[in-house]
Amino acid sequence: MPLDADVFQVPPGYNAPQQVHITQGDLVGKAVIVSWVTVDEPGTNTVVYWSENSEQKEQAEGKVYTYKYYNYTSGYIHHCTIRHLEFNTKYYYVVGIGHTERQFWFVTPPEVGPDVPYSFGLIGDLGQSYDSNVTLTHYERNPRKGQTLLFVGDLSYADNYPCHDNNRWDTWGRFVERSAAYQPWIWTAGNHEIDFYPEIGETVPFKPYSHRYHVPYRASGSTAPFWYSIKRASVYIIVLSSYSAYGKYTPQYKWLEEELPKVNRSETPWLIVLMHAPWYNSYNYHYMEGETMRVMYEPWLVKYKVDVVFAGHVHAYERS
Template sequence: MELSHLALVCAAIAFSSIFVVSQAGITSTHARVSEPSEEMSLETFPPPAGYNAPEQVHITQGDNAGRAMIISWVMPLNEDGSNVVTYWIASSDGSDNKNAIATTSSYRYFNYTSGYLHHATIKKLEYDPSKSRSRCSLHIRYYSDLGQTYASNQTLYNYMSNPKGQAVLFVGDLSYADDHPNHDQRKWDSYGRFVEPSAAYQPWSWAAGNYEIDYAQSISETQPFKPYKNRYHVPYKASQSTSPLWYSIKRASTYIIVLSSYSAYDKYTPQNSWLQDELKKVNRSETSWLIVLVHAPWYNSNNYHYMEGESMRVTFEPWFVENKVDIVFAGHVHAYERSKRISNIHYNITDGMSTPVKDQNAPIYITIGDGGNIEGIANSFTDPQPSYSAFREASFGHALLEIKNRTHAHYTWHRNKEDEAVIADSIWLKKRYYLPEEETA
């Protein structure tokens, strides 16, 4: 199978809105209804017609280097041949077909039994030989906290209507099944059908959010992340991780690290040890861009979930500055916010040095928990806007990061507006490792 690479596309950006500007940054006054979004019913996404038809198809990168793909699907019956993926080189006549055999499992949760969950890994995929990893362009979409509402539907189809996206990085909170009685597992099935028009054709990579924990002692469900880990496989072993909740992948010229806000991360824990070792492996001459995904934001000027990521920030932020991480994407807060390049790594309890300061070696922190979930918009920003906050808006939407080359990338955030997405925030980014210079929106 040949992995095609989309050509670089440049676009003129029209930018218009209403803002309140302070010395800190911009707080958009765009008004979005704050009531919870209306949930789409289970009947909106029925099982596909036909005998033992595969459904909930999704693909994700299947190794660290990008030469494998995990194909996942669900079937009601576990019959002979239902666990096989057949594939071939795109330019061939099909005579060189190959098969990949899936692992198959199912799980029980309270009074629900899943269908048969198949995960097949296709290996030794071919790169485009004309492309050097270090110089590859790449267009990545980001969103989080999607759920299954009519607002979620608008976010997904706004994204799909733009042909630029080549992959999706999803920063946690998928189905919101646990917002329903007994963590209604049928919502995991309907979610898989909902996102299939995108997830079956472009690789999605996930970070786990709090809604993936699915811990419910009242119904004797005490295995955290059970539905998520059964349904969504990731290539964690390829990066020597001991858990699918933290792992890394390389995609074109980008090194992507996924962390877990809801697993232990202090000193001597597996996640802490893994990250310390993983950062040493990043070769900036090969993968010049370094991006991190984590569900709970470290810098958040919204009263919702305020400072929930603080202990993780204190643990890992010095490493991010030392290794010149370019961007950290988070979800959890149901609004949008982009920070300036700042750090707060000089905290000392005796002299009170605990204020974020400008730091050109630090990441930009982006909260993208605005997918459209059932709980509605987080419309309670702190006032005044803190100095580290560059732009914030209480709206639903998604983001696009266009990696142009080893030194420059263009980032845009697309607000949901009626039947289209409108660019409401944008900035040209400079690679921290090569160009630790000030950037302008």
């Protein structure tokens, strides 16, 4: 879609928060990471929030980050974790200040347990084309849409534009705000998040993605934000990275080896794994790209009886 598409519209007002999105902020769902961008100046780092059952307003303080990519300098990227929330409760939250403050809401999950019904949406490889808008609109209008969205990688496709135009990270953030500000999106990194481009001096993989999309990886003992786990309602979710080292004795390998035995099926009977590149794929595109990772990890997933694996990458639907 062109840069002036209405779904990319910048909110009015000086330094108005934009690209607002949330994700789970801890292991069990009692915290939420609120993220947003301000363009003109850092502004306030504070999130004001309250439950629908109370008029008592609380505050949480976040941190601000910026980064440079080739000839692009980001806006001020805010990440603020709201902690000690009550389960199964609707909260309102406000970012910004004065005439340009913006209000949103979210609902926390039920307490982790075996008999807790919960629904998830699933999107991957979204991008920012006209078809992307059809996809997101279809999800939003579905009367049975998920309470949380599992995103299996490939967000903005900024690397499809000249010099990985990072303005396309901004347009994508504004595009998905209409959903991602109201329900947690659980992030998985895909190949379009790598942004490794040494010809223009960009040699740090995942630089834009890791600055913009924070996840609670430390809560599950991970050493990097590209592989981590969370519990949500009756589900244990493990996120893996198809594009980080996964061979024997690598950090991801050692983490997964220690993580799978921790899953208590009497507490979380569902075990879901998210990744970007599928291990099984009969399509012409990306055929057998996940084979080496499959050889490494599939025996573990079989041993620990993983219920379902969701992947993206291949732009065609297939299940086995």
